Amino acid sequence: QVQLVQSGAEVKKPGASVKVSCKASGYTFTNYGISWVRQAPGQGLEWMGWTYNGNTNYAQKFQGRVTMTTDTSTSTAYMELRSLRSDDTAVYYCARDDTGFGVYWGQGTLVTVSS
């Protein structure tokens, strides 16, 4: 069965970087893109960007601060966010992009930014 398993919770200081991983299994990794979505505490869902076989597209809000990559040898996607601020505190999700929508989602990774 399709699974996306994300890395564990992180606590970072303002100005630091965080790299979240998303390991896929149960399907051919190179056949689907991965989108990243975040959710601040008590807030809605916010799309951050997408990656597929080396191609990327980032939401304008995150351009210059985010990098999304994949490692096809391990079927793992990564999302790195730099220059962290307190308002980057959120749960970060990866989702398999099934021609535009997310059927399969990771369990989420809580990133807390605090001094």
Add this chain to the structure above:
Amino acid sequence: EIVMTQSPATLSVSPGERATLSCRASQSVSSSLAWYQQKPGQAPRLLIYGASARATGIPARFSGSGSGTEFTLTIRSLQSEDFAVYYCQQYNNWWTFGQGTKVEIK
């Protein structure tokens, strides 16, 4: 960027009643519209894609309609497990989510 606006923000419904949720796009997204359900502490769950197609395993009491800029999610005869937050998402131009509608017990 396409802006998605959901209404109402909160919907109070009694079990067994019908719930109607609305989603409006700032420009046409054709039928590239999905609906998700999210419960506390869980990832979103896909309910509807293509504006009206139910995802695998989704009960028939969930239905979606609309095209262009106006969309509706209808939940017929609400069950206890349906009380949650619902999000619409356009995928005509990458992804954008609405701000969500919380369906609560009346």
